[in-house]
Amino acid sequence: MPRPSAPAAGPRRARRTTTDEIVRRVTAAITEHRLPPGTKLGEESLGEAFGVSRTKVREALFQLAQLRLVTLLPARGAFVAQPTVREAREVFAARRILERAVVAEFARAPAAAQLAAVRAHVAAEREAVAANDLWARSRLLGEFHVLVAQLAGNAVVADLLRELVSRTSLITLLYQTASASVCSAEEHAELVRCFERRDAKRAVALMLEHLEHVERSLALRADEPAAVDLRSALAAAKA
């Protein structure tokens, strides 16, 4: 009897909605800086919040742990991750590696429709900045990088980058300095202009500069976890 050779992983692929929905919403909450690093994510609390039971919450937390957005402590629960300085630097290094290649590829031959898409995205970024919508701003600034990767035509790389971008959001929140707030939207806009000119070389340079700019704007000096967070938490009090 020959093996069934799997039921053709065809059209229907979307999971119900619930588990991935929880992952999506918690991810959004973390990357949009609504859930600060170190926040405890109790299973019962989350279940109550989403109207589902612990079983489902647990699965979502496991997935989030694999994305490195939450840390699971064996019998103590789930917490929003607190990337170390070392990890932060490594994430930026990884992004430089991937995005250099992505930008070079995309700038080589962007289709008109693709250029329109990135232009529209930058417009949305500017809108969020103008409206002072911090949540949308965080989300859009990150999604820009994922969008470019998708348009570059490699979904695998785009997925890897999505993960790294999420982690970057966490890092940004943890280590941002008071004066930080890089105006990334304009840097994105300049990048888009390079795309329009098919200027791959300059696009790559700009992207690397952009990432280094973001990294340098952070306080990545301490060597261990984040005593920073404790202090700021003590100073700023209530979340």
Next chain:
Amino acid sequence: MPRPSAPAAGPRRARRTTTDEIVRRVTAAITEHRLPPGTKLGEESLGEAFGVSRTKVREALFQLAQLRLVTLLPARGAFVAQPTVREAREVFAARRILERAVVAEFARAPAAAQLAAVRAHVAAEREAVAANDLWARSRLLGEFHVLVAQLAGNAVVADLLRELVSRTSLITLLYQTASASVCSAEEHAELVRCFERRDAKRAVALMLEHLEHVERSLALRADEPAAVDLRSALAAAKA
């Protein structure tokens, strides 16, 4: 009341053993080509095999799905993934991007102990090849790339690469030609010699060549899933 700032994600980090153990063992089974693509992974069967209950198996399957080693069909079950040709090409492209950078970094200034480690690894590869131990061979050939990434000092990149290497194992099995069997161990050995000479440029060239060599040895011609598998399954009969 200031937030507890998380219970110091300190020393103890290892998860119990069970869930990750299942993930590890199934991953090994897949990457060592003991579980062919398309194999159904029933929850009850796996639970029985590992002596745990479905709850735990499900968590493991979810993690494996995120690693893209298994495909979850909504109400039908889990199957060993069958990467498409497109996905296969994208995985190789992603690996070229990452490994080019990894090799360049590592070849720049490898420590003596690190060189010893990679030499030892290649020796183990040769041993497995000589002993005709196909399982160990598959594992070691993949782990070489992860090892180099780890030694290059970026754990984040190493983790990304580990995932890609696992997926490559699956791809290799799915699309290998009868005459395939690239003798990667010798290519690894030559790479190590470049490391010893700190010849970064040639090391990068060799690595890219090596990856392209592996990719070209596969039958990545068809555009859709793998009718190949069906035929071979019908021909070869029993697993």
Next chain:
DNA sequence: GTCGGACAGATCGTATACAATTCCGCGCGA
């Protein structure tokens, strides 16, 4: 003879229940 619908079996999805571990506050003693 082939196609369409319905039933039965099996498997997955979700919730609930119980056991194990941890955390927190209290009391005791030095």
Next chain:
DNA sequence: TCGCGCGGAATTGTATACGATCTGTCCGAC
């Protein structure tokens, strides 16, 4: 006053139970 040990409450870890969905087969109709 501080350290240490000890319950009680809360939370996590695991298993089981029940409902929903799908697969495969059988039967009847065209």
